[in-house]
Amino acid sequence: MKGGGSRTRITTLHIAEKYDLRVPRYTSYPTAPHFSAAVGEEQYRGWLAALDPAEPISLYTHIPFCDSMCWFCGCYTKIVGRYEPIHAYLVTLHEEIRLLAAALPARLEARHMHWGGGSPTMLRPDDWLALIDLLRAHFDVTADAEIAVELDPRDTTEAYVAALARVGVNRVSIGVQDFDPEVQAAINRDQPFAVVERVCGWLRAHGIQRINLDLMYGLPHQTVERVLSMVDLAVSLDPSRIALFGYAHVPWMKSHQKLIDEATLPGAAERWRQLTEATRRLGELGFHAVGLDHFARPDDGLSTALTSGRLRRNFQGYTTDEATTLLGLGASAIGSLPQGYVQNAAPLHDYSRAIESGRLPTARGIALNADDRLRRRVIEELMCGLAVDLDAVCADVGGDAEALAAGLGRLTPLVEDGLTHIDGHRILVTDAGRPFVRIVAAAFDAYLDVGEKRHSRAV
Ligand SMILES: C[S@@+](CC[C@H](N)C(=O)[O-])C[C@H]1O[C@@H](n2cnc3c(N)ncnc32)[C@H](O)[C@@H]1O
Ligand code: SF4
Known part of the structure; x- marks a missing residue:
């Protein structure tokens, strides 16, 4: 027993450190660092005009404001202490919605609306009413549309939750990260468990039953024990989904992360243990593992989409949204269209200046070629279902499975370590290989570009 235990520990350390690589999160393919100014407003307008009026679209709106900075944060946001900049942004956002709608070939149906940030809860209740009314004026928002909001529980009151419910919000994702006071102090996010618990109660009382909690591992001072008690506390709130993100420490891109003392960060092996133990505990507590970092109750849409092969991955992570077009609104928002990806200008002054002069604020993007589409499909299947059959994908979208398989040699170490199985052109990531x-x-x-520093750690 003893010998087996220590052998397991050595193998664990070995694997965690061996695969401590920096790779993209693949919320798109090609990934955002490969977008360029070669795609601008003119091309985007052409893509919009060519959309099929019979196909539903989805909308993503970015609200890039928060009232305090969490030191771990990797999102595109700006700290504001006053409401005026938010008001000015909303005036511009309204104009962007009108410009975008005017560029479409018809009034399109929208079945998903996602509000992210930053903290969309920086908006006032009246702002929600005005924005959702405007979107309803320009799009056919279906009666059963999913309207999802990323919610900072520290900004939220019961009146606020009631206002969200009134405008039709029916799904929320709450930023938790961890409940431990020492971890919270080290990331500048004071948020007692009772705050989250109260918000969950208000949401349910106002009919918003679909609740996701965002948790993180790999944060300063986290240990396996602390991560497990974080998981237990989160599950006690009875969410339908949990996202468990590995802290992406990229201080060369997000300079405020330098405020985190690197000596307090768990190393590669400890991160791996936190993830595997949390995954095990969530499984024991009845959650299905979905893709890389999501967990869902068996009756949640993510679990059923996984089982039926309809799970998708987009910029918001894992989703049941099957629309082939996601239109992005707001500074830095990314859109995905059949022809390719586009991203709005991120600096607020660039974003506003474009719209004030009657232009869509497209700053960059990438047009997809046939090889991109093929590889995108392979990568999405792997990221969602942890398996892909290259022959089936090539038969469906066209392509040369033999040429795709040329990269399989790179997976030999993962096969040898039991993390992946390869059978001809079929690739299967094992449970141990999920991370x-x-x-x-x-x-x-x-x-x-193998080894490039801009990405976060694989685990
Ligand atoms: C836009 S925030 C959620 C809404 C709101 N701003 C809040 O924090 O409550 C999106 C989520 O991204 C995750 N996140 C942010 N920075 C991250 C990082 N550096 N590494 C991993 N996950 C991160 C956090 O779990 C966070 O809840
Ligand atoms: S984690 Fe959320 S609240 Fe904190 S700074 Fe980032 S976007 Fe704002």
């Missing part, structure tokens, strides 16, 4: 699925996906990434 490393980004590395398997990266074997099909034709743009990847």
Whole structure:
């Protein structure tokens, strides 16, 4: 027993450190660092005009404001202490909605609306009413549309939750990260458990039953024990989904992360243990593992989409949204269209200046070629279902499975370590390999500059 235990520990350390690589999260393919100014407003307008009026679309709106900075934060946001900049932004956002609607070939149906940030809860209740009314004026928002909001529980009152419910919000994702006071102090996010518990109660009382909690591992001072008690506390709130993100420490891109003392960060092996133990505990507590970092109750849409092969991955992570077009609104928002990806200008002054002069604020993007579409499909299948059959994908979208399989040699170490099985052109990521699925996906990434520092750790 003893010998087996220590052998397991050595193997664990070995694997965690061996695969401590930096790879993209693949919320798109090609990934955002490969977008360029070669795609601008003119091309985007052409893509919009060519959309099929019979196809439903989805909308993502970015609200890039928060009232205090969490030191771990990797999102595009700006700290504001006053409401005036938010008001000015909303005036511009309203104009962007009108410009975008005017560029479409018809009034399109919208079945999903996602509000992210930053903290969309920086908006006032009246702002929600005005924005959702405007979107309803320009799009056919279906009666059963999913209207999802990322919610900072520290900004939220019961009156606020009631206002969200009134405008039709029916799904929320609450930023928790961890409940432990020492961890919270080290990330500048004071948020007692009782605050989150109260918000969950208000949401349910006002009919918003679909609740996701965002948790993180790999944060300063986190240990396996603390991560497990974080998971237990989260599950006690009875969410339908939990997202468990590995802290992406990229201080070369997000300078406020330098405020985190690196000596307090768990190393590669400890991160791996936190993830695997949390995954095990969530399984014991009745959650299905979905893709890289999501967990869902068996009756939640993510679990059923996974079982039926309809799970998708987009910029918001894992989703049941099957629309082929996601239109992005707001500074830095990314859109995904059949022809390719576009991203709005991120600096607020660039974003506003474009719209004030009657232009869509498209700053960059990428047009997809046939090889991109093929690899995108392979990578999405891997990231969602942890398996792909290259022959089936090539038969469906066209392509040469033999040429795709040329990259499989790179996976030999993962096969030897029992993290991946390869059977001809079929690739299957094992349960043990789930944390490393980004590395398997990266074997099909034709743009990847191996070892580039800009990405976060694989686990
Ligand atoms: C836009 S925030 C959620 C809404 C709201 N701003 C809040 O924090 O309550 C999106 C989520 O991204 C995750 N996140 C942010 N920075 C991250 C990082 N550096 N690494 C991993 N996950 C991160 C956090 O779990 C966070 O809840
Ligand atoms: S984690 Fe959320 S609240 Fe904190 S700074 Fe980032 S976007 Fe704002």
